[in-house]
Amino acid sequence: MPESRPTGAVSFDNHGRVVLVSGGAMGIGRAICEAYFESGASVVCLDVDVDAAESLPGEIAFVRGDTSAEDDCRNAVGFAVEKFGTIDVLVNNAAIQPNASYVPMHEFPTDLWERMVGINFSGYAFLAKHGLPVMLAQQSGVIVNIASGQGHRTAREVAAYGPIKAANLMQTRQWGVEYARQGIRVVSVSPGCINTPMVQATLAEQGGEAKIANRHPLGRIGQPEEVAAAVLFLASSAAAFVTGTDLEVDGGLGAFAAFAEPYPITDL
Numbered sequence: 387m388p389e390s391r392p393t394g395a396v397s398f399d400n401h402g403r404v405v406l407v408s409g410g411a412m413g414i415g416r417a418i419c420e421a422y423f424e425s426g427a428s429v430v431c432l433d434v435d436v437d438a439a440e441s442l443p444g445e446i447a448f449v450r451g452d453t454s455a456e457d458d459c460r461n462a463v464g465f466a467v468e469k470f471g472t473i474d475v476l477v478n479n480a481a482i483q484p485n486a487s488y489v490p491m492h493e494f495p496t497d498l499w500e501r502m503v504g505i506n507f508s509g510y511a512f513l514a515k516h517g518l519p520v521m522l523a524q525q526s527g528v529i530v531n532i533a534s535g536q537g538h539r540t541a542r543e544v545a546a547y548g549p550i551k552a553a554n555l556m557q558t559r560q561w562g563v564e565y566a567r568q569g570i571r572v573v574s575v576s577p578g579c580i581n582t583p584m585v586q587a588t589l590a591e592q593g594g595e596a597k598i599a600n601r602h603p604l605g606r607i608g609q610p611e612e613v614a615a616a617v618l619f620l621a622s623s624a625a626a627f628v629t630g631t632d633l634e635v636d637g638g639l640g641a642f643a644a645f646a647e648p649y650p651i652t653d654l
């Protein structure tokens with residue numbers, strides 16, 4: 387069977403652009419930071435994890451902050467503008483999905499619920515709220531929200547994560563329409579299962595990588611660089627007519643019927 391292979395180098399020219407990425411110290415956010423840096427952009431990584439950020443390329447600027455705190459988002463935007471003069475691309479990526487969140491609704495710990503709403507939903511809004519005035523002043527900019535396939539359709543025990551990721555899709559539509567006449571585009575990317583620290587923590591509990599990989603029609607889980615490539619495309623001038631919408635980067639998972647047998651289907 388021909389295999390789907392991870393994306394190689396994707397070429398975009400981002401010289402002269404300033405990019406702010408939340409949760410950029412690890413996983414998908416880190417791949418986005420590195421892809422933008424390698425394509426010439428000035429990059430600011432906003433993250434709570436100072437230790438993880440230390441291994442980022444030295445030219446990527448780092449600002450510590452917790453996106454669930456509005457002041458930290460305001461501060462990160464101010465930091466980026468002071469250092470590089472503006473923000474052209476804002477990537478809302480920081481989110482959490484700890485193992486403790488894989489429980490049914492009636493058992494959901496309230497403190498974890500509030501933490502997930504705070505980071506995964508309010509954090510996206512706070513960063514947009516403070517980034518948008520910078521984009522409005524220059525009448526251009528792109529906001530990219532990292533959503534999830536679990537925001538499109540149900541899965542077991544994602545009582546908080548699923549609905550909040552669905553809200554990220556609606557933030558994309560709402561803001562996309564609201565700011566369309568001011569030169570600002572808002573898009574989102576919904577990954578399938580991607581090989582990051584977040585996922586490595588849960589893969590073992592959920593039956594291992596091979597089982598999860600097999601649910602994706604392309605037969606594997608994705609790499610962070612493949613999500614980064616979609617972000618670079620959507621935020622580029624090649625996608626100038628795209629706003630208020632989402633791109634699933636999921637190895638075909640979202641197209642796969644919920645009631646179908648595990649892939650591949652052998653007895654059709």
Ligand SMILES: NC(=O)c1ccc[n+]([C@@H]2O[C@H](COP(=O)([O-])OP(=O)(O)OC[C@H]3O[C@@H](n4cnc5c(N)ncnc54)[C@H](O)[C@@H]3O)[C@@H](O)[C@H]2O)c1
Binds near residue numbers: 454
């Ligand atoms: N990995 C996947 O399979 C997958 C699938 C669908 C969607 N996503 C989404 O992709 C995004 C990135 O996920 P990932 O797998 O790379 O996660 P990850 O846990 O590997 O990395 C997340 C990063 O965000 C940072 N972070 C966490 N809370 C923060 C906060 N409050 N403020 C600032 N930074 C914070 C972490 O320190 C870390 O650097 C998330 O929005 C996630 O929901 C991931």
